[in-house]
Amino acid sequence: MKTKVLFQIKKFAKSEYEQSGDSQHDFGHAERVANNCELIVRALKLDNKVNGRLLTAASYLHDVVSARKIMKNYLLNHIFEKNLNRKFLSKILDNFDLTSAEKQVLKNSIVNHPYSIPYRISNKHNDLYSKILQDADSLDYVSPIREKSFLYKSGRLMQKLTTVYMTYIRKNLKSYLNFPEILSKLELDGLTAGHVNKT
Numbered sequence: 001m002k003t004k005v006l007f008q009i010k011k012f013a014k015s016e017y018e019q020s021g022d023s024q025h026d027f028g029h030a031e032r033v034a035n036n037c038e039l040i041v042r043a044l045k046l047d048n049k050v051n052g053r054l055l056t057a058a059s060y061l062h063d064v065v066s067a068r069k070i071m072k073n074y075l076l077n078h079i080f081e082k083n084l085n086r087k088f089l090s091k092i093l094d095n096f097d098l099t100s101a102e103k104q105v106l107k108n109s110i111v112n113h114p115y116s117i118p119y120r121i122s123n124k125h126n127d128l129y130s131k132i133l134q135d136a137d138s139l140d141y142v143s144p145i146r147e148k149s150f151l152y153k154s155g156r157l158m159q160k161l162t163t164v165y166m167t168y169i170r171k172n173l174k175s176y177l178n179f180p181e182i183l184s185k186l187e188l189d190g191l192t193a194g195h196v197n198k199t
């Protein structure tokens with residue numbers, strides 16, 4: 001993928017997230033997922049097996065369809081996230097000068113990325129891009145900055161329930177990952193995701 005194309009994808013994704021005003025699917029989240037992808041690739045020494053630019057592009061675009069809130073209802077958008085990506089992503093990817101192989105990688109990984117937390121629907125038997133993107137997204141799910149977005153505008157009871165839920169997810173994070181070993185590897189290499197609360 002050309003640098004220019006990655007830049008165009010970044011610009012497009014940024015504008016999509018800004019327009020949606022969705023606090024959970026903002027460009028900051030997409031950038032943190034891209035950063036987590038890099039950490040995972042380095043920790044697992046996968047540099048020669050994946051294309052870093054494609055992973056960054058997948059990270060930027062992975063929630064663009066969700067942010068459009070096509071079904072006008074949070075729960076329905078969440079439940080049908082996979083189907084919505086399958087239906088609308090190709091048209092988005094056609095706007096960029098990508099090869100058909102690049103489009104395929106981006107579409108597969110983005111369609112496959114949801115449902116790890118809380119449903120434990122992982123990508124253990126899928127391609128590397130799907131596994132890495134899903135784990136990178138899961139790592140950001142437990143970050144304090146993302147937790148703040150879940151708590152945005154919620155009442156005290158909802159805040160308490162969210163805290164209990166997040167504590168459970170953090171304690172069991174390994175069981176939601178395609179590469180559970182990354183948690184200890186990130187620690188061993190001193191490449192902590194910075195935001196993974198280990199309590």
Ligand SMILES: [Fe+2]
Pocket residue numbers: 029033062063137
């Ligand atoms: Fe995400």
